[in-house]
Amino acid sequence: MAAAGGKTYSFKVVLLGEGCVGKTSLVLRYCENKFNDKHITTLQASFLTKKLNITGKRVNLAIWDTAGQERFHALGPIYYRDSNGALLVYDVTDEDSFQKVKNWVKELRKMLGNEICLCIVGNKIDLEKDRHVSVEEAEGYAESVGAKHYHTSAKLNKGIEELFLDLCKRMMETAQAEERSRGNGTSHTSTARRGVQIVDDEPQTAMPAGGCCTSG
Numbered sequence: 001m002a003a004a005g006g007k008t009y010s011f012k013v014v015l016l017g018e019g020c021v022g023k024t025s026l027v028l029r030y031c032e033n034k035f036n037d038k039h040i041t042t043l044q045a046s047f048l049t050k051k052l053n054i055t056g057k058r059v060n061l062a063i064w065d066t067a068g069q070e071r072f073h074a075l076g077p078i079y080y081r082d083s084n085g086a087l088l089v090y091d092v093t094d095e096d097s098f099q100k101v102k103n104w105v106k107e108l109r110k111m112l113g114n115e116i117c118l119c120i121v122g123n124k125i126d127l128e129k130d131r132h133v134s135v136e137e138a139e140g141y142a143e144s145v146g147a148k149h150y151h152t153s154a155k156l157n158k159g160i161e162e163l164f165l166d167l168c169k170r171m172m173e174t175a176q177a178e179e180r181s182r183g184n185g186t187s188h189t190s191t192a193r194r195g196v197q198i199v200d201d202e203p204q205t206a207m208p209a210g211g212c213c214t215s216g
């Protein structure tokens with residue numbers, strides 16, 4: 001039975017947004033509880049993993065960060081395809097970075113439709129005094145495109161756990177709705193196509209010990 005536990009959800013989450021808004025910082029804070037004042041140019045992995053247990057259900061997240069390609073406007077569908085969730089990150093002190101988020105929303109909705117859970121993330125709220133994006137505008141925009149809005153500080157570790165937990169719950173709901181719409185059958189075609197694997201015990205995809213996928 002689907003509801004009887006013993007089930008693992010595997011989700012792919014991508015980070016998108018202008019350079020320097022704090023994408024890498026958010027991932028490192030969440031997965032390794034680290035923060036660095038300098039711009040981190042290269043992450044050692046293309047994604048970091050995090051395991052959660054949400055109301056008795058296991059969730060494995062693969063969180064994909066960019067390798068800085070956003071600087072060259074060179075992030076394409078190959079990066080975000082098959083993702084179940086996306087964090088569209090802007091810097092609350094940088095109005096331009098918020099406009100970039102709007103471009104990403106349009107592109108993702110066009111390419112992936114409504115099944116991807118979108119999170120619009122205003123990062124660096126510790127710099128509130130330099131805020132250049134109004135909370136009302138950002139939240140209103142998010143609502144208008146069916147996304148949810150979150151406030152974070154990677155520096156102070158604020159709002160990040162809540163953001164990922166909420167996203168996971170939304171992705172689980174989406175996956176469950178998809179399961180139901182398939183008539184409770186065991187066919188995995190629909191979710192497999194979208195990159196969700198629902199397996200009965202440990203995930204089949206091998207991940208290196210330590211939970212971090214190193215390159216090579």
Ligand SMILES: Nc1nc2c(ncn2[C@@H]2O[C@H](COP(=O)(O)OP(=O)(O)O)[C@@H](O)[C@H]2O)c(=O)[nH]1
Nearest residue numbers: 020021022023024025037038040124153154155
């Ligand atoms: N004050 C502050 N600085 C941050 C925060 N998050 C990231 N930064 C800084 O912003 C810069 C860019 O961060 P980075 O994670 O490399 O951004 P990315 O290019 O989007 O991956 C670095 O100097 C970080 O230390 C935050 O929440 N508050």
Ligand SMILES: [Mg+2]
Nearest residue numbers: 023024040068
């Ligand atoms: Mg980065």
